[in-house]
Amino acid sequence: MKIRIWGCRGSLPSPGPEKNIFGGNTSCVQITHNKTCIILDGGSGIQRLGIGIDQSITKIDILLTHLHIDHIMGLGFFQPFYNPNITINIWGPSASKEGLQQRLRRYFSPPIFPVQLKELPSKPNIIEINSSQFEIDDFKITSEYVCHPGPTVGYRLQLGDTVFTYIPDHEPALGASDYPNNPEWTSGYSLAKDADLLIHDAQYKTSEYTSRVGWGHSSFADAVKFAELTKVKKMLLFHHDPLHTDETLKELFAEIYRDQHQKLELELAQEGNIYFLT
Amino acid sequence: MSSQQIELILSRQLADSLSIPVFLVDTNGTLLFYNEPAEEILGMRYEETGSMPPEEWSTKFQPQSNDGKILDPSELPLVQTLKEKTPSHGEFWIKSMNGEMLKISVTSYPIIGRPSRFLGAVALFWKSSNT
Ligand SMILES: [Zn+2]
Ligand SMILES: [Zn+2]
Numbered sequence: 001m002k003i004r005i006w007g008c009r010g011s012l013p014s015p016g017p018e019k020n021i022f023g024g025n026t027s028c029v030q031i032t033h034n035k036t037c038i039i040l041d042g043g044s045g046i047q048r049l050g051i052g053i054d055q056s057i058t059k060i061d062i063l064l065t066h067l068h069i070d071h072i073m074g075l076g077f078f079q080p081f082y083n084p085n086i087t088i089n090i091w092g093p094s095a096s097k098e099g100l101q102q103r104l105r106r107y108f109s110p111p112i113f114p115v116q117l118k119e120l121p122s123k124p125n126i127i128e129i130n131s132s133q134f135e136i137d138d139f140k141i142t143s144e145y146v147c148h149p150g151p152t153v154g155y156r157l158q159l160g161d162t163v164f165t166y167i168p169d170h171e172p173a174l175g176a177s178d179y180p181n182n183p184e185w186t187s188g189y190s191l192a193k194d195a196d197l198l199i200h201d202a203q204y205k206t207s208e209y210t211s212r213v214g215w216g217h218s219s220f221a222d223a224v225k226f227a228e229l230t231k232v233k234k235m236l237l238f239h240h241d242p243l244h245t246d247e248t249l250k251e252l253f254a255e256i257y258r259d260q261h262q263k264l265e266l267e268l269a270q271e272g273n274i275y276f277l278t
Numbered sequence: 279m280s281s282q283q284i285e286l287i288l289s290r291q292l293a294d295s296l297s298i299p300v301f302l303v304d305t306n307g308t309l310l311f312y313n314e315p316a317e318e319i320l321g322m323r324y325e326e327t328g329s330m331p332p333e334e335w336s337t338k339f340q341p342q343s344n345d346g347k348i349l350d351p352s353e354l355p356l357v358q359t360l361k362e363k364t365p366s367h368g369e370f371w372i373k374s375m376n377g378e379m380l381k382i383s384v385t386s387y388p389i390i391g392r393p394s395r396f397l398g399a400v401a402l403f404w405k406s407s408n409t
Contacts, residue, residue, distance in 0.1 A: 094393035130393060131283060145284045151392050175287040177294045185290060189281035 001033040001159050001277050003197070007045020008269035010169075010203045010217070010239035011070050018245040023271025026070040027168050027239065029199065033159060036137040040155065040166045041065055045271065046074035053080060061136050062124075063143075064092035065168055066152035067103055075104075076113045081120045088124040091134075093143070093151040101126045129153065147175045147187035148216035156191045162277045165195040165232070168239050173222045174214060180225040192230035196277050199269065200226060202237035205252060220256045227264055234265035285391040286310065286398055293400070301401040307332030307360050310398070319382070319405065321375030332357070339372035346371075356401040359386040363396055369406050381406040 007013075007025030015024030026043030037053075039046065039062045053060075060080055065071060080086045092100045101117070104126065108117035117124075130153070131144045142156040146167055154167035167188050173179045175187045183189045192198050202223035204212060209219035218226070220237060227235040237256075240249060253268050260266065281287070286302065290311045293300035299316035303309050309330040317323050320339065330338075336351035343349060351357050355366035365387040373379055386401040 096392050128393075130391075130395065145392065147284055147288070175284065175291050177291060184279055184281055185287050186281055187284050187287055193280075 001031050001157075001162065001164065003164060003275045003277065004030045004032075004049075005045075005236075005269050005271055005273045006030060006049045007041075007043045007074075008236075008238050008240060008271055009043075009070075010201070010241055012242040013044040013070075013073075014242035018247070021246040021270065022240055022249055022268060024242075025271055026073065027065075028074060029166060031139075031157065031164070033138065035059070036139065037061070038063060038136060038139065038157070041071040041168065042073070042075040042078065043070050044074045044077075047077040050077070050079040050081075058085070059087040059089075061089045061091065063141075063155055064090065065154065065166070066093060066148065066150055067107075068150065068169065069107075071168070072104070072107055076108065076115060081122050081124065084121040084123070086122050088122045089127055089136075090124050091127045091129055091143075093145065093153045094128045094130045095151045099126075100128045142191060144188070144191050146191070147171050149214075152216075154188050154191045156195070159277075163195040163197075164277055165192045165198045165200075167191060167198070167200050169216055170201045170226075171214070171216050171218055171222075172226050173218065179222070180229040183229060186226075186229060188226070189230055192226070192232055195230070195232045196234065197275060198227060198230070198232040198235045199238045200235055201239045203239050203241045208241070220252050221259075224256055224260050224264075224266065227266070228260070232264065234267070236267050236269040238269040240269070282310070283391060283395075283397050285389050285395075289389055289398075289400055299403050301356065301403065302398065303332070303356065303360070303401075304398040305360065305396055307336075307357065309335050316403070319374060319380065319403070320372075321378070332360075339374065342371045344371070355384045356386040356399055359388050359399045359401075363388045363390065 006028040025045035027041040028043045028045030029040040031038040037057050037060045129143045140158040143153040146154045148169045157164045172187045200223050201218045202220045203217035204219045206219045293313045300313050302311040341349040355368040358366040367385045369383045382403045383406045384403040389397045
């Protein structure tokens with residue numbers, strides 16, 4: 001499978017010359033394999049994805065982790081929604097009461113957005129998942145609720161023996177008093193276990209995290225601990241804080257890379273980067 | 279090994295941070311966790327006992343009524359919560375592992391996650407002042 005990062009910024013799009021390397025668009029990751037096109041989250045990065053999308057694609061599956069604005073703000077600007085000849089499925093987590101369609105309508109309605117969900121020419125199908133297992137073409141997918149405010153899932157996508165896990169907004173340290181020593185009691189462990197590639201939240205410096213406990217995000221250090229616990233082969237640090245410049249990110253990365261013990265493959269997620277998993 | 283559902287993980291974390299005794303079980307009634315204040319009342323330590331099947335915890339402490347009649351497990355609030363998926367409350371006597379007879383009050387509630395996923399139950403208990 002081919003994985004491309006279209007947006008890896010957290011919380012708020014924040015373009016600017018000081019963010020040119022890692023990019024300012026919010027969460028959006030595309031997976032392609034043969035005719036399958038799966039898009040993880042509809043942050044502002046999805047706009048460019050839509051503009052350049054392969055015209056031979058007739059079906060797109062958008063998997064939303066949750067409905068925080070940085071993960072859905074690009075949806076209205078995703079060109080394929082305006083093409084009646086494309087089938088689009090939007091998958092997203094169930095809440096306690098209100099349906100996914102109703103919750104998406106809050107974005108797809110004035111005054112926030114002029115076009116209503118029902119007016120989109122592609123007539124997207126809305127599919128609710130929770131802690132579920134389902135298939136999209138050759139992909140076996142597991143979703144599970146994870147530790148983040150509001151209904152939020154992470155995804156484990158398996159193609160043959162290859163596993164890619166996506167948990168962009170996640171605070172596993174909050175749910176485990178002896179973090180990271182107890183896999184059975186660590187949020188997201190089953191999703192990430194032994195993955196070939198993990199994309200994981202790493203929004204804060206350790207010093208920032210101490211005043212943001214419970215906000216649903218991880219420090220660089222906690223993200224690395226999570227990757228070590230789950231024994232993933234490679235991790236991309238994702239959901240960069242909008243205040244962190246390229247320079248800040250490089251400094252934080254150098255620090256964490258120096259301090260980590262297991263020497264796992266570690267990279268900062270970068271807009272435009274492409275990975276091939278076989 | 280797979281991880282527990284997030285609702286159970288967070289329930290355990292909450293229990294771990296409270297100074298009232300808490301008991302956490304899965305849908306089958308298997309004891310998943312009890313916190314330090316519960317250890318003190320029950321006279322045993324979670325690190326030593328680990329998880330425990332319902333047949334064991336529901337009889338281990340010989341729960342009994344005011345008149346000394348041994349209670350059937352089905353009469354215990356936590357067992358009722360597991361069966362009915364509703365909150366429950368009760369008062370009864372137990373014999374702690376130290377051999378001490380204690381009157382306790384128990385309030386239990388089901389853990390029902392999104393969307394309507396029944397995942398287990400929690401019991402809060404404390405020494406009854408009404409002895
Ligand atoms: Zn986010
Ligand atoms: Zn979020």
